[in-house]
Amino acid sequence: MLSSKTFIEQLQGSGFNFFTGVPCSLLSGLIAELEADASLGYIPSVREDAGVGLCAGAYMGGKLPVLLMQNSGLGYSLNAFTSLNLIYKIPVLVIMSWRGCGGKDAPEHVIMGEINEQLLQTSGMEYAVLDESNSEQVLATALQKINVEKVPYTLLVKKGLFDERH
Amino acid sequence: MKGIEAFKELAPLLKNEPTVLANGYISREFFNVTDRKENFYMIGSMGLASSIGLGVALAQPQRKTLILDGDGNVLMAMGTLAMIASCAPKNLIHIVIDNEVYESTGKQRTLSHHIQLEEVAKSVGYKQALRVTRPEEIQPAYKKLYQAEGPVFLLIKVEPAFDSSQGRVTHTPEEIRDRFMESVAG
Numbered sequence: 001m002l003s004s005k006t007f008i009e010q011l012q013g014s015g016f017n018f019f020t021g022v023p024c025s026l027l028s029g030l031i032a033e034l035e036a037d038a039s040l041g042y043i044p045s046v047r048e049d050a051g052v053g054l055c056a057g058a059y060m061g062g063k064l065p066v067l068l069m070q071n072s073g074l075g076y077s078l079n080a081f082t083s084l085n086l087i088y089k090i091p092v093l094v095i096m097s098w099r100g101c102g103g104k105d106a107p108e109h110v111i112m113g114e115i116n117e118q119l120l121q122t123s124g125m126e127y128a129v130l131d132e133s134n135s136e137q138v139l140a141t142a143l144q145k146i147n148v149e150k151v152p153y154t155l156l157v158k159k160g161l162f163d164e165r166h
Numbered sequence: 167m168k169g170i171e172a173f174k175e176l177a178p179l180l181k182n183e184p185t186v187l188a189n190g191y192i193s194r195e196f197f198n199v200t201d202r203k204e205n206f207y208m209i210g211s212m213g214l215a216s217s218i219g220l221g222v223a224l225a226q227p228q229r230k231t232l233i234l235d236g237d238g239n240v241l242m243a244m245g246t247l248a249m250i251a252s253c254a255p256k257n258l259i260h261i262v263i264d265n266e267v268y269e270s271t272g273k274q275r276t277l278s279h280h281i282q283l284e285e286v287a288k289s290v291g292y293k294q295a296l297r298v299t300r301p302e303e304i305q306p307a308y309k310k311l312y313q314a315e316g317p318v319f320l321l322i323k324v325e326p327a328f329d330s331s332q333g334r335v336t337h338t339p340e341e342i343r344d345r346f347m348e349s350v351a352g
Contacts, residue, residue, distance in 0.1 A: 054217045084210060
């Protein structure tokens with residue numbers, strides 16, 4: 001398991017300073033930690049695509065944003081990623097829970113769980129699967145993509161990586 | 167009133183405020199009236215002008231930030247009105263050009279003939295929301311809202327009268343981003 005607190009400290013240490021999201025139980029520990037520190041200014045987004053827009057504006061205003069979402073939100077966000085982030089070159093770090101990974105989950109998550117990686121690949125959204133030992137390495141990659149290539153970068157989070165608080 | 171008349175009233179009042187413009191004729195028409203480096207022309211991502219503008223306003227709390235939105239965009243993202251009211255950026259002015267149609271796709275009707283969007287904004291908690299229907303009302307309303315604490319909302323009713331012979335935004339998306347970011351940082 002990866003400590004939510006430690007990972008948030010790593011994000012801050014990497015320069016990320018704007019946090020928003022739409023919840024998922026797999027990310028509930030992370031969001032609880034973000035909410036526990038008012039100085040982080042976590043903003044609840046009403047929809048994932050609104051979160052994409054919010055982060056795009058924050059980035060252009062000088063922030064380095066992080067967007068948390070369940071993979072169900074990838075469907076809502078695809079047009080935003082393809083017709084905003086990818087063509088204007090507006091980066092964002094997306095932390096996306098991978099519901100339905102391996103096919104064992106509630107019915108509504110199974111199809112997205114199965115096509116999650118293909119969907120990211122098809123739409124040109126680069127990603128890595130976060131695990132308990134690679135966080136420093138994937139964040140270094142994320143910073144390269146964000147600061148140099150100026151593209152979004154997604155970290156997929158499987159069930160059990162972070163503590164759940166619900 | 168035509169949209170272009172509304173823009174001609176607004177344009178002389180703008181200084182260096184970062185301005186996020188909705189996709190479709192709003193970006194195109196305003197580009198042809200006055201192209202500024204502070205204009206972020208959104209060419210896709212319909213519905214997101216308001217969330218992009220909110221992000222800019224939160225990142226730059228000392229700078230007045232404008233959203234030049236459309237009724238179709240607002241209706242697509244009404245939840246974002248709640249985010250704006252909840253975050254309550256004092257520096258945000260949300261202007262909506264309401265022509266009651268999706269004009270660039272053939273004037274199919276939206277719902278704003280029956281739905282008063284400024285009342286929605288007021289209900290969710292914008293500090294002020296005004297509605298104007300005549301060109302001479304625009305400058306006084308804008309000046310009043312500019313002095314007020316945000317978030318504030320200005321709905322401008324117009325007729326669907328875009329001149330489609332007018333050109334599209336000629337800057338590339340990356341150019342739009344670069345000059346917008348330079349103007350925000352400067």
